Amino acid sequence: MAAILVVEDNPANLKLARVVLEKAGYAVLEAMDAEAGLALAREKRPDLILMDIQLPGMDGLTATSELKRDPATAAIPVIALTAHAMKGDEEKIRQAGCDGYLAKPFRYPELLERVAAMLAPSSRPSPIEGEGEKLAPLSPRGRGAGGEGE
Ligand code: MN
Numbered sequence: 367m368a369a370i371l372v373v374e375d376n377p378a379n380l381k382l383a384r385v386v387l388e389k390a391g392y393a394v395l396e397a398m399d400a401e402a403g404l405a406l407a408r409e410k411r412p413d414l415i416l417m418d419i420q421l422p423g424m425d426g427l428t429a430t431s432e433l434k435r436d437p438a439t440a441a442i443p444v445i446a447l448t449a450h451a452m453k454g455d456e457e458k459i460r461q462a463g464c465d466g467y468l469a470k471p472f473r474y475p476e477l478l479e480r481v482a483a484m485l486a487p488s489s490r491p492s493p494i495e496g497e498g499e500k501l502a503p504l505s506p507r508g509r510g511a512g513g514e515g516e
Contacts, residue, residue, distance in 0.1 A: 368485050369393040371412040373403035373429070374447065375421050379470070383416065386474045387481070400429035407439050414484055417464070419448045419455075427462035434463035443484045447472070 370392045374380040377398075384394045395412055397403035400421050407415060415433070419426040426446060433439040446459045446467035459467050468480060 367391060367393050368413040369395060369410065370481065371395040371397065371403060371406055371410070371415045373397045373400060373415065373421065373426065374418040375399060376418070379418075379447075383477070386477060390478050390481075392481070400424035400426060404429055404432060407433055407442065408436070411439070412442060414481060415442055415444045416468075416481075417444050417446050419446055419459070427458055427464070430462045430464050445480060445484060 370387055372380060372383045372387070372394060374383060374396075375398050380396055380398065384396060387394050395406050395410055397406050401424060403415070403417070406412070415430075417426040417430055421429070430444045430446065433442065433444060443465040444463070446462075446464040447470055448455055448459070448467055449470045456467075465484065466480065468477060
């Protein structure tokens with residue numbers, strides 16, 4: 367079972383992410399600030415990290431940079447969670463070393479799709495720079511009728 371670390375300071379968002387991920391069969395580790403997240407990442411070596419950008423104290427991008435500088439945690443994929451993904455943010459997210467990002471509020475099917483894709487060894491997405499438009503923030507509004515198969 368893959369373990370996913372969720373670093374999110376909003377208790378409601380954290381709980382929802384945990385419920386959705388646990389229902390999908392993942393083990394979930396939780397941290398409510400970057401410092402606790404870094405400690406958990408180093409101790410538990412999760413398979414994936416969902417990292418809120420706006421956190422009290424150290425922000426999520428600084429935390430991601432630290433993870434990517436540390437050989438012990440550099441290989442763990444990080445998906446940034448951002449409430450306002452603008453062009454400037456995308457550049458910062460890329461520079462911090464994040465492997466992708468999701469705009470909040472995210473739709474849970476998209477969260478699960480992104481998580482599954484990131485965990486699949488054969489289809490792990492390349493870093494943001496190679497992905498172009500495919501890494502544009504996922505629409506929180508859905509993909510329209512007909513696009514929503516199983
Ligand atoms: Mn936050």
